[in-house]
Amino acid sequence: MAEDRAFPLPADILGNVASFPDLKPAIPEPAGGERKRYRTIWISDVHLGTKGCNAKLLIDFLDHTDSDTMYLVGDIIDGWRLRKKFYWPPEHNDIVWRILKRAKRGTRIVYIPGNHDEMIRPFSGMNFGGVEILRAAYHDTADGRRLLVLHGDEFDTIMLAHRWLAFVGDALYHVMMELNIWVNRFRRAFDLPYWSLSKMAKHKVKNAVEFISRYEEVVSRAAATRGVDGVVCGHIHTAEIRTFAHDGKSIEYYNDGDWVEGCNALVEHFDGRMELLHWPTEIAKREAAAAVEENSAGGPTPAKVAA
Numbered sequence: 577m578a579e580d581r582a583f584p585l586p587a588d589i590l591g592n593v594a595s596f597p598d599l600k601p602a603i604p605e606p607a608g609g610e611r612k613r614y615r616t617i618w619i620s621d622v623h624l625g626t627k628g629c630n631a632k633l634l635i636d637f638l639d640h641t642d643s644d645t646m647y648l649v650g651d652i653i654d655g656w657r658l659r660k661k662f663y664w665p666p667e668h669n670d671i672v673w674r675i676l677k678r679a680k681r682g683t684r685i686v687y688i689p690g691n692h693d694e695m696i697r698p699f700s701g702m703n704f705g706g707v708e709i710l711r712a713a714y715h716d717t718a719d720g721r722r723l724l725v726l727h728g729d730e731f732d733t734i735m736l737a738h739r740w741l742a743f744v745g746d747a748l749y750h751v752m753m754e755l756n757i758w759v760n761r762f763r764r765a766f767d768l769p770y771w772s773l774s775k776m777a778k779h780k781v782k783n784a785v786e787f788i789s790r791y792e793e794v795v796s797r798a799a800a801t802r803g804v805d806g807v808v809c810g811h812i813h814t815a816e817i818r819t820f821a822h823d824g825k826s827i828e829y830y831n832d833g834d835w836v837e838g839c840n841a842l843v844e845h846f847d848g849r850m851e852l853l854h855w856p857t858e859i860a861k862r863e864a865a866a867a868v869e870e871n872s873a874g875g876p877t878p879a880k881v882a883a
């Protein structure tokens with residue numbers, strides 16, 4: 577049954593734009609919550625429509641931040657997976673709702689579809705409820721640098737031989753470690769010697785590290801030939817800020833990570849300074865600060881008096 581279900585884009589999901597803001601989110605926005613403001617936010621590889629998407633963490637991120645411009649750098653919706661098995665919990669609608677709400681509040685939203693949401697690419701140049709769809713974009717930072725923004729699957733043909741290795745480093749590695757325990761439990765039951773899956777996995781991980789490094793090299797070199805100062809991409813689910821030198825020119829490579837494993841966002845502060853956020857760490861910081869505030873509410877703490 578689920579197999580037969582037609583892919584719901586754009587009629588159903590983008591159709592929500594028409595009924596917005598009558599829709600109500602399943603998880604309401606916190607009332608009067610303070611938002612950290614940035615000049616620009618980049619997120620990618622959200623993979624809405626899959627169980628892997630950390631929707632609740634992303635909702636928390638969207639509820640605690642704001643920006644003049646927000647780039648959705650591809651693989652926001654996982655059309656490949658949705659086509660196979662329809663999976664769309666209320667939190668995934670909440671993310672669409674929050675992004676549309678941002679656009680309505682005045683944030684410029686630029687959506688650059690990736691390979692998993694390539695079905696949106698034909699809509700490049702169009703605007704849905706304040707969301708501009710573009711194939712790639714140039715972003716000018718506050719400190720006068722020009723960055724090329726693209727998803728990054730454009731380099732898959734070059735990387736073809738190593739493509740699948742990108743994901744071995746995280747997800748598959750953990751699956752293999754888990755599997756290793758079960759395999760050896762089984763082998764022990766049949767008096768077979770211990771067999772190490774981890775030895776093979778470690779070899780693959782080394783290849784994954786090489787793959788990532790090569791990918792960053794290839795993407796930054798492509799940016800250099802376009803005469804920009806840097807590049808922002810996603811695609812390989814590996815957040816990074818790295819400086820490359822190509823033909824004597826310095827090129828900044830920014831990868832905004834993903835919301836499956838890393839839960840990262842790339843942000844530009846109002847002075848042009850760039851920062852990678854790891855949202856679980858940001859939540860921990862926020863909760864620690866709230867705990868301190870709660871403690872000091874009863875009276876001044878020695879630390880506060882000293883300050």
Ligand SMILES: [Mn+2]
Pocket residue numbers: 650651690691692727729810811812
């Ligand atoms: Mn991708």
